[in-house]
Every structure is written in C-alpha cells, then in structure tokens.
Amino acid sequence: MDKIIVKQTKIRRNLVIAFLMICLFSFIYFTFFKERTRSLMINKENIELYTVKEGEFIDYINVSGHIAPGKSIYVESYEEGRISEIFTQAGNVLKKGDRIAKLINTDLDEELSIKKAKIEEKRNELENALLDLDRTDIKNRETLFDFKHDFEIQESDYSIKKRLFKIGGIPKSDFIEIETKYLYLVGKQMFLTETLQIDRKLKEKKIEQIRLSLTLLELEKKTIESKIENLMIRAAVTGQLTDFEIVVGETIKAGGRIAQIDLTERLKIRAKIAEYYLARINVGNHGSFRMDDAEYIAVVSRISPQVRDGIFDVDFVIKDRIPVKPRIGQSVNIKLSLGDEIIESTLLLMKGPFCETSGGNWVYLLDQEGKKALKKDIRIGKQNTRFFEILGGLNKGDRVIISSYEPYKEIDTLTLSSNQRKNMRDVIKVFNFLE
Secondary structure: OOHHHHHEEEEEEEEEEEEEHHHHHHHHHHHHHHHHOOOEEEHHHHHOOEEEEEEEEEEEEEEEEEEEEEEEEEEEEOOOOEEEEEEEOOOOOOOOEEEEEEEEHHHHHHHHHHHHHHHHHHHHHHHHHHEEEEHHHHHHHHHHHHHHHHHHHHHHHHHHHHHHOOOOOOOOHHHHHHHHHHHHHHHHHHHHHHHHHHHHHHHHHHHHHHHHHHHHHHHHHHHHHHHHOOOEEOOOOOOOEEOOOOOOOOEOOOOEEEEEEEEEEEEOOOOEHHHHHHOOOOOOOEEEEEEEEEEEEEEEEEOOOOOOOOOEEEEEEOOOOOOOOOOOOOEEEEEEEEEEEEEEEEEEOOOOHHHHHOOEEEEEOOOOOOEEEEEOOEEEEEEEEEEEEEEEEEOOOOOOEEOOOOOHOOOOEEEOOOHHHHHHHHHHHHHHHOO
16 A cells, blocks of 8 residues: 555656646747747836827927027238237137237338338429429519510500601601511510410429329328238227137238137027928027026027038027026027927827837837737827827827837737746746655
C-alpha cells in the first residue's frame, strides 16, 4: 500500500508540472510570438491617455522674437579718410549732432590750400583790373576834356567866320578852310567818344570774367571745406549707438559704414516664423506676450516677402502700452492669433508625441472596456500649439493614446496590461514551488 501511494503522488505532481509547463509556454507563445503578428501587449502604466472633449478652439501659434528698435539709421562716411579720433562708444545714447569720430584726408587739405592760393591770385588780378579801369577812365576824361576845349574854340571861330562870310567880310577860300577843319573835329569827337566807350566795355567785361572765375573758385573752396567738415562724423538723429567697432588708424572708404543708430523711442518685435504659416499671417493679426509679470498686445505691422531656409521675418508693433525699459535683443514669446474667428464648440484632441509618428492622420483608440487600443484613422482640421480640431473619426469621450507610437507603429491592436512583468513573476513562483 505504501508503494502505491508514493507512486500515485509522483504521477500527480508530474501531471501538474506538465500542465503548468504547457500553460507557461502557451502564455509566452501567445504573448511574444503569435500575438505579435496581430496585436501587442503593452504596459498601461507606460502610456499617456487623453479623453476627447468638446470645447472652444482658438487658432494660434507660439512664435519667438526679440525686442528691436522701431527704426535704425546707418552712419556712413561721405568722404574717404583715416580715423584720427573717436569720441564715444557702442551702447551710448547720442543726441542729434553729437560727435562720433573724426577722419583726416591729406588730399583734401592739399586741395583746399591750392584753391585758396588761386582765389588769392584772382583777387589780386581783379584788384589790378579795377585799378586799370580807374586809370583809363581818368585818362579818357582828360583826353575828352582837352578835345572839348579845342573843339569849342574851333566851333566859336567857325561861327564868327560863317557870319563874316555871309556879309562878304572874308574870302570864300578862308571860310572853306575853317569849315573843313570844324567838320573834321565834329567827326573826330564822335569817333573818340565811341572808341572810349568800347574800351571801357572791354575792360568791364574782363573784370566781369575775373569776378566769375573768383566766384567759381569760392564755390569750389566751399565744396572742399564741406568735404573736410564731413570728415567729422556726427549723429544724424537721436538714438542709441550700435554696431560701432572702428579703431584709430583704420581707413574708411567713401560710403563706408561706421556704425548704426537705433531709434529707441518706439520699439518693435521681430520674429522668425516657418514658411508653413506664410499664407495664414496678415498685417493686423493680434498676439500677446508677457513681460515683467504683465501682458501686452502685439500687432503684425510688416511681413517680409523674402523666405530664406524656410523662414520669413515678421515685425510687430506694441499696442496701447509699452513694457518698462525693455532691452534691445531681449527675447519675447508671442501667442499669435492666426485669425479673428474663434470656434466656440468643436472636438479637441491634445497634441502629443504620437504626432511625430502618425502626423495626426491616425490614433490608437481604446475600446469601451479600456483593455484594447485599435488603430483608427481620423480627420483633423485646424491646429494650434496644444490641440487638434477633430473633424471626423473620433467622438466626445473617446480615449486616445497620445504618447509615442514609435515602438509599435506597425501594430494594429494593442492589448493593455496593468502589470505584465508581475504576471510573469507569479507563474515562475508557482513553477518553483511545485518543484
């Protein structure tokens, strides 16, 4: 009897062990091999779920920008020269007319000296011409005075002889001689007067030409002096000096940039936005940002037409009130509205890592028991930084996995387990106990 009892106990234990081994291998097979072709068991604790809800959808994006001056003026050199003095430094606030730097140009200095010498020469020439005109006038007046004296004597004599000839007081030959001499003096008087007038006009024309040359030289001198004055670089407007890195001894070409003056009285925000949103952003779109624990309004004022590397620039003006002492270059995060319309009631699905795999075209949707998740195509509408607008494929209250799909993106069905490792350990403990 004792031998029979021992044999039956061993047989029973062997049967239990065999049964558990079959269960174990079946569990492993169905979990890790057979199920992999159709579904996969995953730990529920390693996923993130979101329940589709109905709510208000605001179409906006978050953009990063920085505080920039409302306008910048480039400081350029009108003339070529070498830096001899620097009167300020980058970051200083300048008033209109303040000195920035001084250039020297020896060619301009030499040219100015030459012009001054020519001007002095012309002035002397003009002075001599005026003196010569005065001397000529005196001489001509003396000549006319002498001639007039002789002419008057001859004219008086001719008048007397003419009366005597009429009464027969003198022979005809004597009268003809006196008349001929008188008529000669009359013609000579006209010729002399005309000659002296022409001579004066010629001298006056010469003086006029000298004066014109002198005026041109004076203008050229002023032009050179203006160029030399431009060697002193001054602030054209009131603002903050930036991009100022010149050094003494450096040569600056004509038109060369020396610095930049930022007009800080009115600031703007410049942001770089992805080309994807180019068609959806318009001048006048509103946004908001926080600074110094306060919220401010920013309005799109300019959209750059140029796209570089998939990015375009957008300028914002700060509306109503301006932050206290913002710094140029300070970073700003703007919540930019892409339209004035707000969808008051629509289905919303929170964005998550799953977007990187599915692109928002499909999701894993939990069944009613919450034990399985099935791959389901969806249709999305607008989106912002937090939510998708759901147009089809999901209903209010649906639970969706929004964590990453990358480890099981090829699987159609996911089986959710509360603790898969714990179940395996329980089976192994039973097996060890029976041994």
